[in-house]
Amino acid sequence: MNKAMVFDKYRKFETEFAGRPLVVETGKMTQLANGACLVRYGETVVHVACTASEKPREGVDFFPLSVDYEEKMYSVGKIPGSYLKREGRPSEKAILTSRVIDRPIRPLFPKDMRNDCSIVCTVMSVDPDCQPEIAAMIGTSIAISISDVPWNGPVSSCSVGLVDGEIVINPTLEQRAVSDMATTVASTSERIAMIEAGANCVDDDTMYKAIMAGHEANQPIIQFIKNIQEEIGKPKFDYPSNEPDHDMFEAIYNFAEADVKVAMDTDDKNIRDERLLPIYDAVHEKFDEIYPEQEAKIDECMYKTQKTIVRRWLLDEQKRVDGRGMDDIRPLASEVGILPRVHGSGMFTRGQTQVLTVATLGSVSEQQYLDGIDEEETKRYIHHYNFPSYSVGETKPSRGPGRREIGHGALAERALKPVIPSVEEFPYTLRLVSEILSSNGSTSQGSICGSTLALMDAGVPIKAPVAGISCGLITEGERWMTMVDIQGVEDFFGDMDFKVAGTKDGITAIQMDLKISGLLPEMVKEALAKTHKARNYILDEVMLKAIPEPRHELSKYAPKMFTAQIPADKISEVIGKSGKVIKEIQAECEVKIDITEEGESANVFVAGIDTEKCKKALSIIEMIANGPEIGAIYIGKVTRIMDFGAFIEIAPGMEGLCHISKLDVKRTEKVTDVVNVGDVIRVKVEEIDDKGRLNLSRRAVLIEVDGLTPENTFEDRPRRPHNNHNRNGRR
Template sequence: MNRLMTFDKYRVFETEFAGRPLKVETGKMTQLANGACLVHYGDTTVHVAVTASPKPREGVDFFPLSVDYEEKMYAVGKIPGAYLKREGRPSEKAILTSRVIDRPIRPLFDKSMRNDVSIVCTVMSVDLDCSPEITAMIGASIAISISDVPWNGPISGCSVGMIDGEYIINPTEAQRAVSKMATTVASTSTRIAMIEAGADCVTDDEMYNAIMAGHEANQKIIKFIEGIKAEIGKPKFEFASLEPDHDMFEAIKAFAEEDVKVALDTDDKTVRDERLKPIYEAVHAKFDEIYPDSEALIDECLYKTQKFIVRRWLLDEQKRVDGRGMDDIRPLAAEVSVLPRVHGSGLFTRGQTQVLTIATLGPVSDKQLLDGIDGETEKRYIHHYNFPSYSVGETKPSRGPGRREIGHGALAERALVPVIPPVEEFPYALRLVSEVLSSNGSTSQGSICGSTLALMDAGVPIKAPVAGISCGLITEGERWMTMVDIQGLEDFFGDMDFKVAGTKDGITAIQMDLKISGLTPEMIKEALAKTHKARNYILDEVMLKAIAEPRKELSPYAPKMYTTTIPAEKISEVIGKSGKVIKEIQAECEVKVDIEEDGDYGKVFVSGIDADKCNRAIEIIKTIAIDPEPGAMYLGKVTRLMDFGAFVEIAPGKEGLVHISQLDVKRVDKVTDVVNVGDVIRVKVMEIDEKGRLNLSRRQVLIDVDGLTPENDVDTERKPRPRRPFNERRNNRR
């Protein structure tokens, strides 16, 4: 006998967030996961599932957490392109969202856990007014909270915009288009857990107030999640901690501490690594027999010994491993025009961190087309970041950019977008590539500085130079302290990497990575103040001394770009049937022509190496789009020669006669004495007869433009003879 399935554990929880309904469903779907929920925010729907392995993964010295944000094209009613017609590798936006969700969640897991944990957020429906990224973050927090996976959450996240000085929580699509910032804030019940921001040069106070507005808004959702957890949350499972035994750690620390102090006390990473090698060998020689089959745990104890020393130096002695003060920046250097034939290049060095950025300019049609679930369809400024293994002295094959590289490239892109001139002022697509040559802390901020140098070297008229710097943090109970320009060791052993980029006037980007549960408002204020002072120092003392302003001229190897507008109804004439006209223009002038319709007008972009040929293409297009009038001048191509003159095509399909008397300021006996087929000459429209035929003059151009004087023997009264109808000419010959 068949029975209908019932869902006894099905629950629905509802609240409101920023004026829109937030609904959570549990107990109906995904019953084999450790925890799952379906979250609706407006008409945006995200399914989140959390699973954990029953046993720890062997041979790892980290917590194996994976967060995946999956965009499904059906969520916006699209069928994926390409041959397979299904979703492929995650988009860059999806990877960045995965990182944003991962960062506030990860520190709230026990660091000693080695069980694999997987969080999968699947976007199933999208309402562009209700962010799927924020919905996924809230869903992940709910799914982990109600699961049996040990976790010290919950968290909540929101986006903050600013319009006319007013802060908007979770702005709509229309509000995002005019907002001065896009700041994502994640919070626990007491602290700020994550910040990711892009902004149009906002002040420190404006950014701080936005962060606090987001933190306050998150508290309502945190209480909502705690209520769900109290009602249906599972008991958390026990796990085997793979932390080294306390006695083992104390024994190894006592044996190696003084030697490790000597090894760490240098500003050279290479020297430090060389000093540590014999210490590792000595420790293993002594303790491998005492703790058999514990090689990884012994290495972990040595790592913790280094961490203990660095943190004690900072907290107790205000001492940094390289001898700097807490607010001192490592030695700096900046250089431009490093590479000879590229369009622009900038080399930025901070201590042992070194980044070379190359700028490439291209026609607007080289912009990147995006096929995702949000409203963004294209971008003309692209930033890529590469982190080869040699930059840290390792030997690994290159496997393409990972999540970290994509994230750092996106951060540098976000930092510089606000200063890139609009396409109307600078009609180019731009691609910047940052090659990390050496890494010892904060290469992402080095790539921002190198990119500013490369853009200015390329002659891009950026609104203001941008610099980036990071701020670190060490905490112990209620004690805490910050330091500027953290190097690798301070990043590994510290609690925070607070990256801030901006101009002298304001912030353009923030990315905050934490290893603790969150920051207090005081910590954020101090980090903003210190990074502001530091980036101004970098700009004044190094970058602007290397290049004070963007070059006035583009590289000779960069394409020349010209733009004009034409009436929208004339676009089809410029393109021609099957693209015939535009292809002829491109072939004749050796240029590339792109046209974009924008309301009542068409934006025309012409790019090429030769400026004269670009101008010729622009003139041809204008001639097609705007009917010639008497007095107008054009560059035209001689197409036919007759005894009585030359026919000149000023645009495809628009041809006129230059009578022999109008070819030169002196008398001309033969047309070929002045022009030949294929010559390009400038002509002036003298007359348009009743049949629309053009009478052109080269002679008048020479007089009006070149200032030549007609010779006395020129018959200035000789007029072009009217062309009679064919039938009349035939009758006269009879």
């Protein structure tokens, strides 16, 4: 078989995206997947494959879709840093990208399909100016579109930056480094399907313009994908619908409607769940015999009954399940300083959502080191989010953070990162951990509020406090309405969870989850306006009343940090051979020392619990780097005793001679009458000779600092006439 026959289905499609070539290849690779493509964006190359099972999965009441974004270290010419030297579990960035790809495509699959579907995006080559995430999202849309898997796409995605006040589509690496915004926008041909944003306190109008610019930029790519689908797309396969029979739903709805309305009409999730249990029992008792072996579909009908009631209340009666107005926020509470031994803590409560966040301050060297395909190699501000089963009244064992926990932690981290002081202003590594104590709607935004409280309680000089809130949406045909601070049931039965975090001045993060195909521009604008008003209310009414500004002092249990700059060519002297010098300083002063080089200078960070010991370590380092200063007083250790004096080490590897005549204010017959090896004493540098040798004086310190009166010494007593004897006593 010749090459032409093997690749007879090979196709190549080309266009441009934000001024760079976008090339899609199909038919050469991955012959057994339902749909696959190779996307080249600049020199970034991502392979995407879509596969689906022939039969639906038994016993599930959801569409089993999995999305995996796989970073290959060879794509950036690196060998993995693990012991095995191969890629292990996905990086946090890869998990977050998988979630970003999942969110716009999931609502476009049939809701009643139960066939397993898998999307795998493999990053094979990375051009830093052409983000692989964007290539993966476009490739995903193409792979599903040309496959035989039922889907109501396509979608396109782009990145939007804000450079010098100008909106930039798919910014380059250099532009991303100075951009005030990192916003990802996914679109269908008519609506905005997904928004994921981090921003440096950008105002609502600018953010809205950026979102719309991204939506507009996506349209030519959507048409490009449609053209590919028309040329090589497969017919979509049929699948057995899991949708309950209409007559079954009508019968169950009519039977349970009145009781479900009573059960749902409360602001307490526990009461609601307790009221619904006997209704479920009654429904199954009546309908299990009528519809044998269809328990799952009966439960589906009960779900649809609750959903119908909640949506009818909202759309027709402007009524929420807990009686609030559409823009009302549930009862709020904030506390700080809850845990006595930690560096900072804050608890934020909104209705039955409650989050406790704890802040820990560490040395600069404790920052997280990243082994991925991005340019970023370290991270000094870290946010972790834990969602234990008891927070929703369940009994599942803890198995570590899942994708949801990682995603929510990253969202809170992104929201607070713009207000974290620079390492020069606050030379610490910061780790925040949000423990979800109770969950009934938007715990991710609660963790943002709790984290602001914890940072301020820890004395971190943040630039401005940050709050977060979510906005929900209900749609029906052309009708739609939004509501602020959605609780769990409104999120569950609604169409949108639009999360926005920010300061009073602007937005720092957005994450939008949808269950419908997309949003109209006016929906986005209204959500931005409502969340802005709500987060200002949260800041003023509860958070800033708990703690109006960051504490002026750190916790006594937090490490104290001191910094200095030294010439870069002195780093080796401070570290010493095999780290000998720096290890001695750390051991003697009970501190931790970090040094980072920046051009011709180096930053030195000294961390410890005892302030005086930190200052001592810093002075030693400065002396090693800059040399001892004549007239300065240092603390040193006696290392050697000679007949004529004692050698004093004032810094590791730096010692000088204190002559016997300068050991005390009175005459000294023997050196050991005053000092012994190992003694720690104060000495003054009186002279540095032309060979760099130090002449030290303890006597000068006793007179000038301690105020002692000098007695006759070798220097003060009358000298005998000079007899020209040499060292051996000969003339």
